[in-house]
Amino acid sequence: MIICICQRVSDRAITQMARSGASFDDIQLELGVATQCRACEGCARELHAQCQSAATAYCRSEGMPMIMPQPSSLRLQAQA
Numbered sequence: 001m002i003i004c005i006c007q008r009v010s011d012r013a014i015t016q017m018a019r020s021g022a023s024f025d026d027i028q029l030e031l032g033v034a035t036q037c038r039a040c041e042g043c044a045r046e047l048h049a050q051c052q053s054a055a056t057a058y059c060r061s062e063g064m065p066m067i068m069p070q071p072s073s074l075r076l077q078a079q080a
């Protein structure tokens with residue numbers, strides 16, 4: 001389902017980035033969601049928050065570390 005009509009960003013794309021540890025700012029920068037009319041911002045932020053809390057619950061149940069690499073920091077490492 002398309003969440004951001006202006007940038008044609010789907011819920012799947014937002015979910016995928018959020019589950020990999022991306023912040024909402026990272027998602028805005030990468031996908032452009034909520035950067036034009038911003039009508040989608042509330043829905044996109046809510047979806048991001050749901051994914052973050054789901055990832056936290058999974059990590060706690062699996063005993064995994066809570067710190068995940070951010071896509072922006074990975075880009076910096078790759079450039080160095």
Ligand code: FES
Nearest residue numbers: 004005006038040
């Ligand atoms: S619908 Fe997302 S910026 Fe317009």
